[in-house]
Amino acid sequence: MPARTSWIPYALIAPSVVFLGALFLVPLVQTIWLSFSAGDGFSLENYQRMAGDLNFSLAVRNTFLLTLVVVPLQVVLALAMATMVTKLDKGRDLVLWVLTIPLGISDLAAGLAWLALLQNTGYLNSALYALGLIQGPVGWLSQETPWALFFAIVLAELWRATAIVLVILIAGLQLIPKEFSEAAEIFGAKPWTRFMRITLPLLKPSLQSALILRTVLAFEVFAVVYALGGRNFPVLAGEAYVWQNDNQNYGVAAAYAVLIMAISLAATAVYLRVLRTRPEQLP
Amino acid sequence: MADIVIDRVVKEFGTFRALQEVSLTVNDGEFVALLGPSGCGKTTLLRIIAGLETQTSGRIVIGGQDVSNLAPRKRGLAMVFQNYAVFPHMTVFENVAFGLRMQKAQQTEVKRKVERAAALLHIESYLDRYPAKLSGGQRQRVAVARALAVEPAVLLMDEPLSNLDALLRLEMRTELKAVLREAGTTTIYVTHDQTEAMGLADRIAVMYGGKIDQIGSPLEIYATPATRFVGGFIGSPPMNFIKVQCSQGTARIGDAALPCPATSKDIELGLRGEDASLSPDGSGIPFDIRVVEPMGSHLLLTGSIDGQSARIVAPPIAKVNAGQRVGLTVDPTRVTWIDSITGRAIA
Ligand SMILES: Nc1ncnc2c1ncn2[C@@H]1O[C@H](COP(=O)(O)OP(=O)(O)O)[C@@H](O)[C@H]1O
Ligand SMILES: [Mg+2]
Numbered sequence: 001m002p003a004r005t006s007w008i009p010y011a012l013i014a015p016s017v018v019f020l021g022a023l024f025l026v027p028l029v030q031t032i033w034l035s036f037s038a039g040d041g042f043s044l045e046n047y048q049r050m051a052g053d054l055n056f057s058l059a060v061r062n063t064f065l066l067t068l069v070v071v072p073l074q075v076v077l078a079l080a081m082a083t084m085v086t087k088l089d090k091g092r093d094l095v096l097w098v099l100t101i102p103l104g105i106s107d108l109a110a111g112l113a114w115l116a117l118l119q120n121t122g123y124l125n126s127a128l129y130a131l132g133l134i135q136g137p138v139g140w141l142s143q144e145t146p147w148a149l150f151f152a153i154v155l156a157e158l159w160r161a162t163a164i165v166l167v168i169l170i171a172g173l174q175l176i177p178k179e180f181s182e183a184a185e186i187f188g189a190k191p192w193t194r195f196m197r198i199t200l201p202l203l204k205p206s207l208q209s210a211l212i213l214r215t216v217l218a219f220e221v222f223a224v225v226y227a228l229g230g231r232n233f234p235v236l237a238g239e240a241y242v243w244q245n246d247n248q249n250y251g252v253a254a255a256y257a258v259l260i261m262a263i264s265l266a267a268t269a270v271y272l273r274v275l276r277t278r279p280e281q282l283p
Numbered sequence: 284m285a286d287i288v289i290d291r292v293v294k295e296f297g298t299f300r301a302l303q304e305v306s307l308t309v310n311d312g313e314f315v316a317l318l319g320p321s322g323c324g325k326t327t328l329l330r331i332i333a334g335l336e337t338q339t340s341g342r343i344v345i346g347g348q349d350v351s352n353l354a355p356r357k358r359g360l361a362m363v364f365q366n367y368a369v370f371p372h373m374t375v376f377e378n379v380a381f382g383l384r385m386q387k388a389q390q391t392e393v394k395r396k397v398e399r400a401a402a403l404l405h406i407e408s409y410l411d412r413y414p415a416k417l418s419g420g421q422r423q424r425v426a427v428a429r430a431l432a433v434e435p436a437v438l439l440m441d442e443p444l445s446n447l448d449a450l451l452r453l454e455m456r457t458e459l460k461a462v463l464r465e466a467g468t469t470t471i472y473v474t475h476d477q478t479e480a481m482g483l484a485d486r487i488a489v490m491y492g493g494k495i496d497q498i499g500s501p502l503e504i505y506a507t508p509a510t511r512f513v514g515g516f517i518g519s520p521p522m523n524f525i526k527v528q529c530s531q532g533t534a535r536i537g538d539a540a541l542p543c544p545a546t547s548k549d550i551e552l553g554l555r556g557e558d559a560s561l562s563p564d565g566s567g568i569p570f571d572i573r574v575v576e577p578m579g580s581h582l583l584l585t586g587s588i589d590g591q592s593a594r595i596v597a598p599p600i601a602k603v604n605a606g607q608r609v610g611l612t613v614d615p616t617r618v619t620w621i622d623s624i625t626g627r628a629i630a
Contacts, residue, residue, distance in 0.1 A: 177366075177368070179364055179366060179368035180368055180370060180371075182335050182355070182364075182368065183362070183364060183368040183370070183429075184370075184381070184385075185335075185354070185355045185356050186333060186335070186355050186356065186360070186361065186362045187356075187361065187381050187382035187385055187429070187433065188356045188382060188385035188386060189356065189381075189385050190356070193385070198370065201372045202371070202372060277372075278413075279415075280412075280413040280415045280416055281371055281372045281413055281415065282371060282415060283371040283415070
């Protein structure tokens with residue numbers, strides 16, 4: 001038999017390398033380059049302009065606030081739902097299917113759907129008015145009610161993107177043999193103890209994937225926020241959009257993009273480190 | 284008092300009946316082996332006793348209390364799982380300590396009991412390792428140690444030594460028996476290995492096809508099997524079954540005549556290979572030898588009686604050759620008569 005030719009594996013991955021290079025690496029390098037150049041060479045001017053902008057610190061604060069509230073809530077909700085779904089005998093696929101419907105809806109459409117519910121003439125106000133709880137339309141999404149707006153965005157994000165965490169966690173739960181939980185039960189562990197001492201530690205790899213995915217996406221949150229609050233609730237990705245389109249300043253927009261990427265990378269690194277499973281602890 | 288009463292337990296998986304009305308009483312401190320071939324329902328029965336599976340009908344009573352609807356942790360028992368179920372994210376120490384931790388035992392007590400159980404199972408040197416680094420046999424011993432550490436009143440074990448090599452298995456078997464006897468632990472021990480069941484158990488329950496065919500001491504099961512299955516499953520070589528005609532209380536095979544129970548015309552002579560001896564003058568039941576296998580302690584002769592295949596054990600120095608016809612003498616009190624149609628022994 002002739003020696004196996006060594007170029008075949010490289011040939012096989014070449015298309016994806018080219019694809020990645022052309023559509024991902026090149027724009028990435030260009031963006032980084034763009035953010036660090038102004039006039040005729042290397043400069044931090046774009047970053048200085050970004051940081052000096054009125055909305056900048058607000059956007060940073062809002063983005064982190066949203067992420068810190070939404071992601072943990074989503075994980076807790078998804079854990080609870082996943083535990084319940086895996087306990088179902090009948091109708092499990094149907095329940096899972098219904099729960100994942102929001103995944104198929106684009107984030108802008110989701111934002112608009114919630115806008116229809118919550119705007120001045122929306123369904124919520126109509127319902128509250130019909131019940132006699134309010135005298136006239138109440139503005140939930142205005143600059144005067146920042147907490148109501150924040151709450152509405154959190155709600156919409158929970159509705160829209162919890163299912164992706166759910167799907168990952170259900171897949172992870174199904175990988176854990178039921179004997180571990182059974183053994184714990186035999187030796188006296190109550191349901192909550194079993195969950196904390198057995199299920200959760202064994203679910204760590206899936207939790208890690210779900211957290212990385214959700215956190216990165218949360219730092220990029222834009223369409224839902226924009227649909228519900230416009231610039232009343234500035235976030236980082238929204239500012240990038242404004243600088244790119246309204247201000248036509250690509251350099252500052254690129255600086256925002258690089259900042260979001262840096263934050264995402266840092267968060268990913270933290271998760272990889274804090275939630276790592278040592279190889280000897282794998283089942 | 285921790286006796287176990289299994290009362291007409293039935294288990295169905297869909298339309299498949301895995302257990303058909305199984306009843307068994309295990310006395311306080313007794314060691315009962317559930318012995319049977321793979322797929323006969325041993326694990327299912329054990330899981331029902333533990334409460335991990337719900338019986339379709341029937342009751343489980345432990346220590347006088349009906350536990351049929353109690354959660355596993357309220358049944359006061361420990362279990363060794365067939366596939367170990369050793370927690371991968373805990374060290375061996377924490378695995379063995381798990382039950383004690385759940386009982387909120389003091390750290391000094393935990394340490395003492397874990398070390399005792401670990402010493403018994405020879406796993407002291409792996410206490411700070413993780414299970415992934417251990418072999419199957421070592422993990423299995425961790426699972427046994429975890430169950431022993433809580434000093435349970437009732438211990439359920441599902442093939443707990445199946446993955447050990449022969450020598451270690453023999454040693455563990457002896458130590459397990461001594462420890463459990465001393466502690467007075469009521470034990471149900473599932474195995475498909477008859478020598479293990481014979482060596483360990485006060486009584487053996489032989490299971491077949493979701494039923495218990497016979498319950499008795501190892502000697503009873505060996506000497507007076509209740510069914511053709513039990514006779515064929517227990518003993519090495521397995522019992523021989525020779526179809527004979529029984530007329531007027533006598534069965535004739537060649538020039539030998541044996542008294543037989545005249546309850547049925549279709550009966551079989553159940554004969555253990557070691558209960559027949561070569562007659563000095565060639566008289567008795569004719570046996571045509573086909574193969575002679577010297578086993579060291581004895582000769583294993585394979586051949587046929589009246590055209591039906593049979594295995595006979597002969598002394599190691601017997602002068603026999605393949606192709607030879609010899610005569611066998613049989614003690615009529617040591618044979619079993621089986622009804623060919625029902626497969627049950629004729630009492
Ligand atoms: N959860 C289950 N669903 C369907 N059939 C099962 C299930 N568990 C066991 N069985 C069936 O029940 C029978 C007995 O199984 P088991 O108790 O594991 O046998 P053993 O332990 O004696 O080898 C087997 O035929 C097996 O396929
Ligand atoms: Mg089994």
